[in-house]
Amino acid sequence: MSALLEVRDLFKTYGSGETATRVLRGLSLRLEAGEMAALLGPSGAGKSTLLTILGTLMKPTSGSYEMLGVDMISADDRALTDFRNAHIGFVFQFHNLLPDFTALENVIFPVAVREGRETPAARARSRDLLVRMGLADRIDFPTASLSGGQKQRVAVARALMNGPELVLADEPTGNLDRASAMQVMDLIGEINRKEGTTFLISTHDEKIAASCRRQIEVGDGMVTG
Amino acid sequence: MLYALKIATRYLTANKAQTALLITGVAVGVFIFIFMSALIGGLAEFILSRTVGDLSHITIEAEDSDPAVLIAPEGHVLAITERGRTRTATVAEAETLLPLIEAVAGVRAVSPQITGAGFLTRGAQVSQVSVTGVEPGRESAILDLDGYMVEGSARLGSGLIVLGSDLADDLGLSPGQTVRLQSSDGVTALLTLTGVFETGNGAMDGTRAFVSLPVARTLFAMPQGVTQIEIKLNDLNAADATALRIRALTGLEAVPWTDGAEQLMEALNAQAQTGYFLKSFALVTIVIGVASALMLSTYRRRPEIGIMRAMGAGRNFIIFVFVAQGALIGLMGGLTGAGLGYLALLPFPSRDAFQPGTLPMDITQGSYGLAVMLTVMGAVLASILPARAASRVDPVTAIGQ
Numbered sequence A: 001m002s003a004l005l006e007v008r009d010l011f012k013t014y015g016s017g018e019t020a021t022r023v024l025r026g027l028s029l030r031l032e033a034g035e036m037a038a039l040l041g042p043s044g045a046g047k048s049t050l051l052t053i054l055g056t057l058m059k060p061t062s063g064s065y066e067m068l069g070v071d072m073i074s075a076d077d078r079a080l081t082d083f084r085n086a087h088i089g090f091v092f093q094f095h096n097l098l099p100d101f102t103a104l105e106n107v108i109f110p111v112a113v114r115e116g117r118e119t120p121a122a123r124a125r126s127r128d129l130l131v132r133m134g135l136a137d138r139i140d141f142p143t144a145s146l147s148g149g150q151k152q153r154v155a156v157a158r159a160l161m162n163g164p165e166l167v168l169a170d171e172p173t174g175n176l177d178r179a180s181a182m183q184v185m186d187l188i189g190e191i192n193r194k195e196g197t198t199f200l201i202s203t204h205d206e207k208i209a210a211s212c213r214r215q216i217e218v219g220d221g222m223v224t225g
Numbered sequence B: 001m002l003y004a005l006k007i008a009t010r011y012l013t014a015n016k017a018q019t020a021l022l023i024t025g026v027a028v029g030v031f032i033f034i035f036m037s038a039l040i041g042g043l044a045e046f047i048l049s050r051t052v053g054d055l056s057h058i059t060i061e062a063e064d065s066d067p068a069v070l071i072a073p074e075g076h077v078l079a080i081t082e083r084g085r086t087r088t089a090t091v092a093e094a095e096t097l098l099p100l101i102e103a104v105a106g107v108r109a110v111s112p113q114i115t116g117a118g119f120l121t122r123g124a125q126v127s128q129v130s131v132t133g134v135e136p137g138r139e140s141a142i143l144d145l146d147g148y149m150v151e152g153s154a155r156l157g158s159g160l161i162v163l164g165s166d167l168a169d170d171l172g173l174s175p176g177q178t179v180r181l182q183s184s185d186g187v188t189a190l191l192t193l194t195g196v197f198e199t200g201n202g203a204m205d206g207t208r209a210f211v212s213l214p215v216a217r218t219l220f221a222m223p224q225g226v227t228q229i230e231i232k233l234n235d236l237n238a239a240d241a242t243a244l245r246i247r248a249l250t251g252l253e254a255v256p257w258t259d260g261a262e263q264l265m266e267a268l269n270a271q272a273q274t275g276y277f278l279k280s281f282a283l284v285t286i287v288i289g290v291a292s293a294l295m296l297s298t299y300r301r302r303p304e305i306g307i308m309r310a311m312g313a314g315r316n317f318i319i320f321v322f323v324a325q326g327a328l329i330g331l332m333g334g335l336t337g338a339g340l341g342y343l344a345l346l347p348f349p350s351r352d353a354f355q356p357g358t359l360p361m362d363i364t365q366g367s368y369g370l371a372v373m374l375t376v377m378g379a380v381l382a383s384i385l386p387a388r389a390a391s392r393v394d395p396v397t398a399i400g401q
């Protein structure tokens, strides 16, 4: 396996002065291509913070971050936007989908926004992905009418749309029941095995964590295990 | 950017009631804009046609020749002829000048005239009259005599006269009957009434008589030349510029109708200013309405904006989504307002048929295109601030909400 990304000595402090919250304190982490890793740690440990930094949505206070040989710290907003679009997929716990769009329209977004339109090829691919997620009968449903588990599966399909190297998932099953949660995790595991997509999934759920091949524990602003 | 347009359209259709309300608001603003344009334009048209419509737009009057001064060899002034006693001044070269003036761009009609005063006598009835001699065939060049005829015809010729209705009534005259006209130069002629006109203007209907130019030559002892040349233009607003051109061309004192009409012009100007003010107000209302609605939408859609940014939508894409919403609202509100404005103006009489006592709305002066264009521009302008705010949404805090 080769390094997909590497962060070193990450520091992240929210706010300043009296109210400063030092969340990350010298965190270093290396993810190999094709890994399936769970991100664990108590509430407030900084899991979400780390995922947003890895997702290039936020810059660390200090530290280095390199992914696919590109320096993510010095890149500007435009470069990061394009990089995210091509190489990183996201699944969040809440506010995942565009509510006024159908499942297919949500899944197609990452390609359409790059191409400037919904190409037939992109339509075909998003259809495929939704079928693989077991949503064949929900393709043209407005996402507002989907169940929580269905929504998360749409989100996973969308995260995969551009064939990214890395998918970051922040408590993707946080508000799903066990059956739905395991269904989503099975689909993620299948994609990981078949396509070698790297997943980093934050969770509080031991069972979910156990279904991943690697567990990364965050505590005191650092990786503790 | 086609894709951003799709997103913008979806955002607008997702909340139909709100969008409909917004478009209605914009349409009302546009409606007011168009209504004001038609009213101010129609009012100006109406006032001008009432006051200037029957007048000459440019008049060339004979200049009194400089007072002749008789000076003795030693330098003493011996005598000065008093000016203006009798009007002997003429536009002598009228015949040669007419084709020249007619060729000036924007000139619709030219009427060489001899004017003077006199008395009409029929039996014991005597009426003062102001006589205008016009060329046969050009009777309606300046005043639409044909259009104002209530009896007989406006055709002038040897031994014929056309009178205002009040004058004809005073003298108890009807077409075919004769009347004696004595000019201020003491010449008397027996003339047959061919027609009676009624303009609605008391001074005109009560004192004006029209005769042919040859008849006027005899009456006022003016074998050559004319006392004035009246000129009608296609556009009465071009009078100042055209008068200058005619002056340059002929060297004659060409006076536009606006000279001496300063008060009227001021009133019309003030009226136009009021119109601009109200129209700007309508536009500002549109801009504020669109801006606040989009600002609200930006705020409401923060999480979605965050997701789009995370998925690789650039700042410009987000800006375009919101500016396109503004443009679409402006376009639809503008077209709706323009359509409603047009429909609302349809029942009003056309500008040729304005009735005193009703609003002189001129449907042709609705400035529909301008209204729609300004509205779209205003709406786009209004959307820039919300769009920029949207593009700066921090995906992290937006998604974390």
Ligand SMILES: Nc1ncnc2c1ncn2[C@@H]1O[C@H](COP(=O)(O)OP(=O)(O)OP(=O)(O)O)[C@@H](O)[C@H]1O
Pocket: A014, A015, A021, A023, A041, A042, A043, A044, A045, A046, A047, A048, A049, A050
């Ligand atoms: N925007 C922010 N401003 C200030 N403090 C913040 C901000 N975001 C997070 N924090 C703080 O940083 C710390 C880490 O937050 P983070 O969301 O990364 O934790 P987490 O490990 O994801 O927790 P959880 O398991 O509850 O999701 C918390 O103490 C939180 O209050």
Ligand SMILES: [Mg+2]
Pocket: A047, A048, A049, A170
């Ligand atoms: Mg978290």
